Amino acid sequence: MREQVVEFYLRDQVKAAGGTAYKWTSPGNSGVPDRIVILPGGRIVFVELKKPGGKPTKLQLVQHKRLRALGCDVRVIDSKESVDAFIGEWVG
Template sequence: MRERDIEKYLREQVKAAGGRAYKWVSPGNNGVPDRIVLLPGGRIAFVELKAPGKKPTALQVNQQRYIAGLGMPVMVADSKEGIDELLQQMQTQGGLPAWQ
């Protein structure tokens, strides 16, 4: 399975859950996670997608640590099962209140 297949699965599952999985491109900030996932109820997560068995680069790990240090959830997924776990966690955790 390729990374793009996992990314497509993420988009489909997030849409089915009533949310969005925005592609994140941040010029001048290499290594940011691939997607920002937003679910109803003010739930958000930054998601780095990888092909099965692949690991984030040192630059990606540094960006993930920075984002997590700001109190934002950052997750790495390398399988459809990982995406399912991510969405399960997002749907059952408290999440931040939606912006009014």
């Protein structure tokens, strides 16, 4: 399964849960997470998407650490099952 399949599945599941999953690019800041997920109730999560079994690069891990130091929630999701678990945390 390609990363894009997981990404589109996340986008669709977030939308079905009443939220949005913005694609994020930040010129001059390589390694930022792929999506900013905004869920009902003002919940904001940065999501790095990977193909199954994929791991973030060192640069991505640096960006994740910076965001977490600011109090942000950063997740790495690598499968449709991980997307379902993520959505299940917020939608009950």
